[in-house]
Amino acid sequence: MKIQNRAKICLCISIVIMLVAVVMSLTGHGINYGIDFAGGLNLQYDMGSTYDKADVEEALKAQGIEEFVVSTVGSEGTAVQIRVPTLSDEDEVQNLQNGLETTLLEKYPNMDTDNATASYVGPVAGATLVRNAIFSVLIAAVLMLIYIAFRFDLFSGVAAVAGLLHDVLIMISFMVILRNVIQMNSSFIAAMLTIVGYSINATIVVFDRVRENMAVMTKKDDLQDVVNHSITQTLSRSLFTSLTTLVMVGALYIWGVTSIRDFALPLMVGIICGAYSSVCIAGALWYVLRKKFAPKAK
Numbered sequence: 001m002k003i004q005n006r007a008k009i010c011l012c013i014s015i016v017i018m019l020v021a022v023v024m025s026l027t028g029h030g031i032n033y034g035i036d037f038a039g040g041l042n043l044q045y046d047m048g049s050t051y052d053k054a055d056v057e058e059a060l061k062a063q064g065i066e067e068f069v070v071s072t073v074g075s076e077g078t079a080v081q082i083r084v085p086t087l088s089d090e091d092e093v094q095n096l097q098n099g100l101e102t103t104l105l106e107k108y109p110n111m112d113t114d115n116a117t118a119s120y121v122g123p124v125a126g127a128t129l130v131r132n133a134i135f136s137v138l139i140a141a142v143l144m145l146i147y148i149a150f151r152f153d154l155f156s157g158v159a160a161v162a163g164l165l166h167d168v169l170i171m172i173s174f175m176v177i178l179r180n181v182i183q184m185n186s187s188f189i190a191a192m193l194t195i196v197g198y199s200i201n202a203t204i205v206v207f208d209r210v211r212e213n214m215a216v217m218t219k220k221d222d223l224q225d226v227v228n229h230s231i232t233q234t235l236s237r238s239l240f241t242s243l244t245t246l247v248m249v250g251a252l253y254i255w256g257v258t259s260i261r262d263f264a265l266p267l268m269v270g271i272i273c274g275a276y277s278s279v280c281i282a283g284a285l286w287y288v289l290r291k292k293f294a295p296k297a298k
Contacts, residue, residue, distance in 0.1 A: 010281055014169075018170070024176050030179070031179060032175075032180070032184060035185070037130070043100070044081050044116065045079065045111060046074075046079050046112040047104070047112075048078060048111050049108065055107055059100050059104050063103075067183075069082070069185075101116075130189070137168060137196060144161055158289060164200055166277050168192060171191070171192055171266055171269055174269045191266040194270070195267065195271070205238065206230060206283050210230040213230050227286070249268050252264040
């Protein structure tokens with residue numbers, strides 16, 4: 001199969017995934033935003049001593065709260081910050097506090113309930129996090145484009161950055177498609193930034209082999225065959241590396257806690273689409289760009 005035809009098929013698959021996500025978003029079934037982005041009720045207690053987060057999580061579940069974020073604050077590690085979705089009225093807030101304090105005081109009698117704080121936090125922090133993540137990806141893409149263009153050629157840089165942005169868009173699309181399984185939170189941002197580095201590494205391996213094969217190609221060799229041969233040479237390396245990483249991250253998703261799963265699932269999607277784009281899209285895009293825009297040799 002010609003490399004252009006293969007790339008067209010792969011791009012069609014990616015476009016279909018993105019279109020499904022767009023249609024779901026337009027029909028009101030978009031990204032399921034977590035507390036980090038949607039905002040919610042913020043409770044803070046001084047436990048009086050070091051504590052186990054699992055005890056706080058069990059106390060929240062006993063009150064019927066299934067969605068929450070528990071974190072340790074302060075330099076001494078004795079204060080807990082609890083974030084839950086926004087409650088409808090003050091009575092629900094008071095009932096939640098009373099239930100939590102009754103349960104936790106049994107294990108932590110020195111817990112300070114008199115100076116506890118309860119406040120509502122808006123989605124401003126989440127919006128700032130998204131904005132910073134977008135800037136980080138764009139800055140990384142520009143710097144990678146400059147470095148790869150200098151190290152290889154401009155077409156390699158453009159193809160690599162296009163593959164990188166493709167992986168990010170596919171990850172976001174799957175966040176929409178899998179909205180009933182996972183929420184958009186800070187763990188997704190961490191997974192997305194991780195994939196930016198992981199994906200570009202696999203693509204560079206392909207371009208490095210293309211450059212090596214071009215150095216020994218003869219006039220009888222066709223550029224398309226060189227690219228196909230280079231991808232074939234790196235295919236086993238890309239698949240084994242991705243499969244090994246996928247098994248490790250899959251184990252974290254199966255046996256990890258909720259916060260780890262929120263990080264592991266989008267990371268698994270990113271690993272798969274990173275290997276997919278480096279093998280099926282980046283090399284083909286480089287060939288098309290070079291064939292169309294490279295100056296013809298006399």
